[in-house]
Amino acid sequence: MSGHGHGHGGGGGGHGGHGHGCGCEGEHEPAERGLEYGLYLKIDTERLQCLNESRDGDGRLVFKPWDQRTDREKFVESDADEELLFNIPFTGCVKLKGIIISGEDDESHPAEIRLFKNIPQMSFDDTGREPDQAFRLNRDPLAELEYPTKIARFSNVQSLSIHVSKNFGAESTRIFYIGLRGEYSEAHRHEVTICNYEAAANPADHKVESIIPQTNFIS
DSSP, X not given: OOOOOOOOTTSSSOGGGOOOOTTOGGGSOHHHHHHHTOGGGGXXXXXXXXXXXXXXXXXXXXXXXXXXXXOSSSOEEBSSSSOEEEXXXXXXXXXXXXXXXXXXXXXXXXXXXXXXXXXXXXXGGGGGSOOSEEEEOXXXXXXXXXXXXXXXXXXXXXXXXXXXXXXXXXXXXXXEEEEEEEEXXXXXXXXXXXXXXXXXXXXXXXXXXHXXXXXXXXX
């Protein structure tokens, strides 16, 4: 077991305006909020990776419906140390607006996450680079706290990597739920447009060829 992750920074109030739980949850209709957190349906789960998970495949289980966010039967736990690395490929293009991460109300709860976009199959060797955004987390066993992303940086996301770099001091990290809020668009729309353009261009080429000889006669 690696002995790191003992710092308790971030255990107090969220830094930089993070953790917008603010007791507003009661004002939201559960069904409405559940729709906002429907991006889990747009994850290519067959290609999703979770590095350093203690049991193969458990990392996929934490991306689940909103009404199952407090379910304790499905979770992922880290293995060799407290770090986890999720590589999340989407089936299209995502504008990511917010993230929720929920764990136990103890030292195994994630304390810091670092987000990277569009680095497919990222490894722990890659985590030394500057993240697109990082958050200090508060313990959130009820999945109430949303951490808003910088939307300008996450407006064209085909894959998202979440590096859980530390917890609150336990040897392993446990996560029950990761919720992703944002907008989704199909990835193949522009390819269809290109095909239509190429198909329409061919008859136009023939018209130009038929006009050129007449123009030559006139001159």
